[in-house]
Amino acid sequence: MSDKEFMQEAIELSVNNVKSRKGGPFGAVVVKDGKIIARAANSVTLTNDPTAHAEVNAIREACRVLNTFQLTGCEIYTSCEPCPMCLGAIYWARPDRVFYANTKKDAAEINFDDDFIYQEIAKPLNERNMKFIQLSREEALVAFDEWKKKSDKIEY
Ligand SMILES: [Zn+2]
Numbered sequence: 793m794s795d796k797e798f799m800q801e802a803i804e805l806s807v808n809n810v811k812s813r814k815g816g817p818f819g820a821v822v823v824k825d826g827k828i829i830a831r832a833a834n835s836v837t838l839t840n841d842p843t844a845h846a847e848v849n850a851i852r853e854a855c856r857v858l859n860t861f862q863l864t865g866c867e868i869y870t871s872c873e874p875c876p877m878c879l880g881a882i883y884w885a886r887p888d889r890v891f892y893a894n895t896k897k898d899a900a901e902i903n904f905d906d907d908f909i910y911q912e913i914a915k916p917l918n919e920r921n922m923k924f925i926q927l928s929r930e931e932a933l934v935a936f937d938e939w940k941k942k943s944d945k946i947e948y
Pocket residue numbers: 845846847874875876877878879
């Protein structure tokens with residue numbers, strides 16, 4: 793299958809998701825060695841999960857299928873340019889490439905506007921709309937010290 797055909801799969805997932813009223817107009821597939829190993833649509837409203845974006849759902853499914861926490865050697869085809877959460881998830885999953893169809897500007901035009909999150913990220917913590925209050929750093933550092941000392945950890 794070609795890149796365009798893989799993208800068409802992601803697009804069909806997004807269109808069918810709207811038609812079936814299962815969630816937002818977003819779909820994604822993960823491809824490895826020329827084969828689709830995971831496909832997913834947005835299921836935020838279906839599952840009451842604000843993190844259930846198509847890309848996150850597809851990453852979870854691909855990792856389950858491959859029994860790994862890294863998508864090295866994989867490609868993600870998403871029907872829309874990823875939001876900041878999915879962008880972060882994609883960086884953590886480490887696929888080789890990402891293909892996208894609709895832009896975040898297209899998404900903003902139908903009221904899926906994530907630009908404010910991009911703006912928030914650029915601000916210092918104390919200037920963000922969401923209050924972030926630091927607490928108990930000394931206590932929390934215990935886990936980091938344990939991690940640093942541990943010789944048989946699974947790094948990622
Ligand atoms: Zn997202």
